Amino acid sequence: MKTILIAGGTGLVGSHLCPFLRKQGYEVRLLSRHPDKVRDYSAYRWDVGTRQIDRAALEGVDAVINLAGAGIADRPWTSARKRELITSRVDATLLLRDALAELKVKPRRYIAASAIGYYGNRADEWVDEDSHRGTHGFLTELAVAWEAAAQQIEALGIATARLRIGIVLAREGGALKPLALPGLFGMAPWFGNGRQWYSWIHVTDLVRMIHYLLTRPTLTGPWNGVSPSPVRLKDFVKTIARTRRGLALGMPVPAWLLRLGMGEMADTVLYSTRVRPRRWLEETDFRWLFPELEGALEDLLRAPRKVPAGFGLLRRSE
Ligand SMILES: NC(=O)c1ccc[n+]([C@@H]2O[C@H](COP(=O)([O-])OP(=O)(O)OC[C@H]3O[C@@H](n4cnc5c(N)ncnc54)[C@H](OP(=O)(O)O)[C@@H]3O)[C@@H](O)[C@H]2O)c1
Numbered sequence: 286m287k288t289i290l291i292a293g294g295t296g297l298v299g300s301h302l303c304p305f306l307r308k309q310g311y312e313v314r315l316l317s318r319h320p321d322k323v324r325d326y327s328a329y330r331w332d333v334g335t336r337q338i339d340r341a342a343l344e345g346v347d348a349v350i351n352l353a354g355a356g357i358a359d360r361p362w363t364s365a366r367k368r369e370l371i372t373s374r375v376d377a378t379l380l381l382r383d384a385l386a387e388l389k390v391k392p393r394r395y396i397a398a399s400a401i402g403y404y405g406n407r408a409d410e411w412v413d414e415d416s417h418r419g420t421h422g423f424l425t426e427l428a429v430a431w432e433a434a435a436q437q438i439e440a441l442g443i444a445t446a447r448l449r450i451g452i453v454l455a456r457e458g459g460a461l462k463p464l465a466l467p468g469l470f471g472m473a474p475w476f477g478n479g480r481q482w483y484s485w486i487h488v489t490d491l492v493r494m495i496h497y498l499l500t501r502p503t504l505t506g507p508w509n510g511v512s513p514s515p516v517r518l519k520d521f522v523k524t525i526a527r528t529r530r531g532l533a534l535g536m537p538v539p540a541w542l543l544r545l546g547m548g549e550m551a552d553t554v555l556y557s558t559r560v561r562p563r564r565w566l567e568e569t570d571f572r573w574l575f576p577e578l579e580g581a582l583e584d585l586l587r588a589p590r591k592v593p594a595g596f597g598l599l600r601r602s603e
Contacts, residue, residue, distance in 0.1 A: 289499070290346045290392075292316040292331070292381065293353025295323060297458050298398070298450075301492045302350070309496065316342050316353075333377045338384050348394035348499055349385070349443075351435075353377045357400075362423065362550045370427060378434035386441055394502050395445040396495060397435035401484055401511065403428035403449050406556040409482070413563035414449075414507045424552055432507070444502040451484035451511035451560060453491060456585045460485075465525050465532075465586060472535030473526050476543055479519030481557035484511040487575035487584065497571050504569070509562040514577050518554075521578065528582040 287310075294303055294315040303313050303326060313326055316338070320328035329342030343349075355373040360366050378397065385391055404412040405419015419425035432447050439445035452460045464473065486494075491510055498504055516524070519534075526532045543551040565571045575581035 287347040288312040288314065288345055290314045290316055290329075290342055290349045292349065292351045292377065293398075294326075294350070295319075296352060297455055298453060298488065298491060299352050300457075301455070301488050302352075302495055305492045305496065306499075314342060314346070331377075331380065333372055333380055336380055336383075338380055340384060340387075343384055343388055343392070345390075346392045348392050348396065349381065350396045350398075350495060350499070351378060351381060352398045354398065354431075357424075358550065358553045362548060367423060371430065374427065374431045375434045378431065379437065382434070382437045382441065385438060385443065391441060391443055393444060394499060395435070395438045395443045396498050397432070397438070397445060397447045399432050399435070399447045399449045399507070400424070400428045401449050401451045401509065401558050401560050402556070403432065403507075404558050404560065406552070407559065408557050409559060411559050411561050413561045414509055415563070422552055422556075423549060424556065439505070444505050446498045446505055447507045448494065448498070448510040449507055449560070450491065451486050451509070451515075451558075453488050454485050454581055454585055455488040459488075461525075461585060464522065465529060471531060472533045473522045473529075474535045474538055475518050475522040476538050476551075476554045477518070477540040479517060479522070479537055481518050481555060482515045482559035483518050483521050484509075484515040484558055484560035485521070485578065485581070486510055486512050487573075487581040489584075490573045490575055493574070494565070494571065497569065501569075508564055509560050511560045511562050512573055512576055512578075512581070513562055513566060515559050516578050524578050524582055525586070528579070528586045 289311050295317055306313050315323055315326050315328040316331050317328050320330045329339040331338040355369045402424030405422050405425040418429050435447050454461045526534050
């Protein structure tokens with residue numbers, strides 16, 4: 286049986302990934318700031334601020350998956366919050382690197398979460414894993430620094446894949462929740478001119494991608510964790526409105542108002558990033574269960590509530 290350590294595994298993605306991997310026969314361990322709150326999985330403590338990590342977490346581990354990071358859109362981007370967004374990703378990765386470096390027998394595999402923020406705001410341009418990084422903006426700086434830290438783990442000789450994750454669609458949280466809420470008078474709001482591209486992925490496909498990478502250590506470098514069909518925000522909201530009968534397309538919230546209210550954090554909803562998962566399409570036989578938005582939303586918004594096996598065993602952290 287293979288043993289997998291998942292850092293930040295108590296969040297949205299981890300809550301789907303942990304039971305999936307367990308079902309595949311893996312022994313799953315979690316690395317958490319609050320191991321005492323984790324149920325049904327062995328959990329080990331780390332604290333990025335004080336650079337503490339329970340070394341026992343890494344003993345005998347075959348692979349490490351790092352999903353840790355403070356929520357990007359959870360709180361206003363004050364300078365203290367920006368620091369937390371950085372340290373919870375970059376310093377956390379470097380703490381792992383230092384602990385891994387000390388191991389006599391190292392895991393063979395490291396899978397790092399990253400984000401499509403790496404590419405920045407690109408209007409209608411298609412970007413893929415070979416495209417250059419964005420040129421400005423906090424989201425880009427964050428992803429670039431995060432990946433550079435992950436490459437330091439690669440430098441230890443551990444086969445590393447960096448998964449540039451798009452907008453994760455899940456029933457119980459993430460981006461879909463605010464977008465699918467019946468807003469004012471049952472209308473779904475949208476932001477800016479609505480022409481910005483949203484590169485999304487169904488959480489089930491993201492979990493399948495992580496498993497695919499886990500089982501194929503020769504697949505290293507950057508991988509776009511998105512579906513093959515990004516959509517413009519306005520079409521995204523229209524599809525939500527269609528899927529959720531009774532919800533109408535509402536009024537746009539103008540970009541200037543969002544900037545006024547959210548400041549730089551408005552980048553999270555106004556950026557246009559049209560991402561193609563080129564490497565998945567050309568270098569693997571991976572097939573999406575939900576390649577089109579319509580099918581993904583049908584599954585998430587209409588189908589009777591399905592609880593992933595084991596979901597609920599972990600508490601949500603934030
Ligand atoms: N969801 C998306 O749409 C999306 C899009 C692009 C990229 N990503 C990235 O993919 C990863 C997983 O996403 P997710 O949606 O599952 O994230 P999430 O629900 O926000 O959970 C991430 C986990 O990170 C840990 N964490 C939170 N704040 C932390 C801090 N200050 N220091 C250290 N650890 C902290 C928490 O685990 P503990 O409380 O157990 O420590 C939390 O459960 C994240 O790194 C995220 O940035 C997500």
